[in-house]
Amino acid sequence: MTSAPMIFAIPSKGRLKDQVEAWLAECGFKLEMTGGARGYSAELSGLPGVSVRLLSAGDIAAGLDSGDLHLGVTGEDLLRERGDDMDSRVMLLRALGFGRADLVVTAPKSWLDVDTMADVDEVGHAHLARTGRRLRVATKYVTQTRAFFARHGVADYRIVESSGATEGAPAAGAAELVVDITTTGATLAANGLKILSDGVILKSQAQLTASRLAGWNGEQLDALRRLLSVVEAKGRAGKLATLVWPAEQDRAAQDAVAGFVAKGGSRRANGALLATADLFDAAAALAEAGVEPVTVSRPDYVFESRSAVLDRFVATLGK
Ligand SMILES: Nc1ncnc2c1ncn2[C@@H]1O[C@H](COP(=O)(O)OP(=O)(O)OP(=O)(O)O)[C@@H](O)[C@H]1O
Ligand SMILES: O=P(O)(O)OC[C@H]1O[C@H](OP(=O)(O)OP(=O)(O)O)[C@H](O)[C@@H]1O
Ligand SMILES: [Mg+2]
Structure with a gap:
């Protein structure tokens, strides 16, 4: 027997709908309608244990507030309208940058x-x-x-x-x-x-939001952990670039970019992962040090083993 899935609600209409679907696609999730093309339920390919419900933005806020939904995307304006004490019932996990x-x-x-x-x-x-x-x-x-x-x-x-x-x-x-x-x-x-x-x-903007009252079991939290790790990995990737240089120049190159690594990048074998904002300055420093050729690529995802926001959410559940 499979246990109850985590219920994840996304807008079924209105201006948030297309943006949420584009965001899911960008994260690499494919929405597979289970109730037929005009139905209001779906699954996310590659993410078992998640049942997607399509609801209005207002109903998503209400369902998170009551605990009928585990997770949802909706406007913060609608969530805050549920009461001044809303933070005791839901937790905003991630601002999504659209629906402003x-x-x-x-x-x-x-x-x-x-x-x-x-x-x-x-x-x-x-x-x-x-x-x-x-x-x-x-x-x-x-x-x-x-x-x-x-x-x-x-x-x-x-x-x-x-x-x-x-x-x-x-x-x-x-x-x-x-x-x-x-x-x-x-x-x-x-x-x-x-x-x-x-x-x-x-x-206000669209927020990935979890309900604290949804009676989370271990499997449902695992499904959330997987979903959030992909979402966060995608978010990090957008801000980082991978630089690669010849192995024999690694020592000079690591010295040249050490300051940028310290600012929020990380070392790689014969390369580094750096903030895109520092990319051109780092390239100039490498050129100055005579390092060449330097190739740059953009990662699709940058995974980390833990999610600080998930740890905080789980702590509020007292599990
Ligand atoms: N220009 C905008 N006008 C209204 N809502 C916006 C706008 N931009 C972003 N949003 C967000 O989208 C949410 C839902 O708005 P939308 O207009 O799609 O549905 P609704 O107003 O709740 O429903 P309906 O208009 O069908 O009654 C808003 O609460 C807000 O968070
Ligand atoms: O600053 P603007 O870009 O002009 O957008 C603001 C308008 O959009 C929304 O209405 P909506 O179209 O969603 O109609 P509604 O009031 O029926 O929800 C909102 O209630 C404002 O009236
Ligand atoms: Mg509206």
Whole structure:
């Protein structure tokens, strides 16, 4: 009998879907649909013990929060919205560098004297005194809005929950302020809104995230360990280059690059693994030392035996 697989959820739709699939492909995982081409379950070739579920980004955040999913990729904005104490239930294992969006507090551009949260506080008092009503803030990010406003000491406001087209709320007379995510700024501009200068609540991106409540068994943790080792190896590889030189020049060459090795590279027999940022400086130092020819290649993966983040995750499980 095979034991229960680790459940790994990825977005089934929306703007994160294609980027997550491209990232998996880049890591070398092939997604094999098990429920037919239009199904919502899959496996990762080469990674036994993993069952992939395709869900909406919001459902992935909810499933990680409840422990119904072991692992998932979704936006940090959606995870943080699950509660201020979210870190006690999930752990962000790795920021993936895509799906970037800023969660921001915005006001109408025409409010010339409102530029900061302190200004919002003032306007909130004045608005209440004048109209007997609180300033309205339209958002679907209720948890993070409340926490952020509280942190800035702003209390005279109320939230108008919105589930879409939130930026249109001021023009529609439904709210005075808007809290939403923005990437290019086009939607804010089109709606005559500006971001407050201290109004960035969160700089979000897609996160590989593990649930602490998913009841991990040994096999499921092994599957996570394998998946994470590949993901991390791919991530390291992008920042490193392999230099190789003739064996008879190894001593002079190792001396020439010793400073770069010390900065986060490592020695190889007749070569070195160096940060790509140091590549041209290292090549110049080798040329100076008369070492030639020097060939450079980019590794596909750079594996290490341990994952610091996995060790931390396992420690939080108390296993
Ligand atoms: N410009 C962007 N606008 C919205 N979300 C973005 C953007 N860039 C990245 N994202 C990320 O993608 C996540 C999911 O957004 P997406 O629009 O795909 O789905 P959704 O808004 O949750 O669902 P739907 O729009 O179908 O109701 C966001 O929560 C955010 O983390
Ligand atoms: O800064 P921009 O690049 O203009 O992107 C920001 C917009 O994109 C998202 O909406 P989406 O298209 O996902 O629609 P939704 O509100 O229905 O989720 C978000 O809610 C903003 O409205
Ligand atoms: Mg959306």
